[in-house]
Amino acid sequence: MRIDILTLFPDTVGDMMNESILGRAQERGYIRIETHQIRDYTTNKQNQVDDYPYGGGRGAVMQADPLYNCWCHACDEAGGPVHTVYLTPCGHVFTQADAKRLSKLDNIILVCGHYEGIDQRFIDECVDEEISIGDFVLTGGEIPAMAVADSVCRLVPGVLSDSECFEDESHWAGTLEYPQYSRPAVWHGREVPPILLSGDHAKVARWRRKQSLLRTRARRPDMYEKLVFETKEDKKILKEMAEDDERRAAPAMDRGE
Numbered sequence: 001m002r003i004d005i006l007t008l009f010p011d012t013v014g015d016m017m018n019e020s021i022l023g024r025a026q027e028r029g030y031i032r033i034e035t036h037q038i039r040d041y042t043t044n045k046q047n048q049v050d051d052y053p054y055g056g057g058r059g060a061v062m063q064a065d066p067l068y069n070c071w072c073h074a075c076d077e078a079g080g081p082v083h084t085v086y087l088t089p090c091g092h093v094f095t096q097a098d099a100k101r102l103s104k105l106d107n108i109i110l111v112c113g114h115y116e117g118i119d120q121r122f123i124d125e126c127v128d129e130e131i132s133i134g135d136f137v138l139t140g141g142e143i144p145a146m147a148v149a150d151s152v153c154r155l156v157p158g159v160l161s162d163s164e165c166f167e168d169e170s171h172w173a174g175t176l177e178y179p180q181y182s183r184p185a186v187w188h189g190r191e192v193p194p195i196l197l198s199g200d201h202a203k204v205a206r207w208r209r210k211q212s213l214l215r216t217r218a219r220r221p222d223m224y225e226k227l228v229f230e231t232k233e234d235k236k237i238l239k240e241m242a243e244d245d246e247r248r249a250a251p252a253m254d255r256g257e
């Protein structure tokens with residue numbers, strides 16, 4: 001998988017993408033992330049990439065030509081079919097399902113806007129997909145591009161040591177992850193749930209599943225509603241959760257308090 005990022009801040013983006021897990025994955029050849037300075041593709045003396053918006057209004061718009069020249073260069077370097085994504089608050093909101101879909105592609109180009117955004121004609125001519133990272137507005141597309149590149153790359157086989165690393169995580173199978181704990185067993189008087197110290201893998205797995213369902217139900221009812229419970233174990237856990245709810249709802253006297 002190769003990702004080319006078109007940006008006005010290639011050093012910042014490059015530094016971030018070359019660190020830690022993604023840096024090591026690049027060294028080992030599982031992924032390749034290249035950044036391109038859009039300003040290098042201008043044809044004016046000032047290397048200006050933006051101009052005033054037609055129709056008036058505040059701010060500046062990134063012109064189509066430098067973006068197009070930069071994009072053509074990145075396409076040539078990719079050397080195969082590319083999928084071009086423009087990061088924009090006007091795009092569809094990015095999810096783990098998008099990350100999974102994009103992780104199967106060979107070449108992705110991520111285009112970072114700045115100022116008021118980019119000339120629509122570049123989008124119409126070169127962009128396959130517009131992605132937003134949420135319903136808020138940032139000053140530039142660099143953080144969104146890094147977020148998308150990071151979440152896509154970690155799903156590429158070989159980047160993480162084991163696919164279980166992400167298959168067990170939030171949003172992979174429609175749930176949120178269970179709470180995690182590490183040493184020491186007691187911290188500031190707070191104990192790790194004893195079952196995690198039991199060494200009984202089946203019981204730990206069951207506890208984690210229940211915590212994951214409880215957390216999803218409490219924090220993301222929209223996700224919880226869509227879950228389908230088919231296994232015997234899940235049905236047992238659901239029964240237990242319903243019994244816990246009933247117990248909590250019962251008046252104190254009924255509970256013998």
Ligand SMILES: C[S@@+](CC[C@H](N)C(=O)[O-])C[C@H]1O[C@@H](n2cnc3c(N)ncnc32)[C@H](O)[C@@H]1O
Nearest residue numbers: 087088089113116117132133137138140141144
């Ligand atoms: C200030 S924003 C432009 C916002 C644009 N005028 C609008 O109202 O939709 C500048 C650049 O930041 C990036 N950006 C800002 N918020 C974003 C978001 N939520 N998701 C993805 N990209 C975003 C885009 O690349 C955009 O071109």
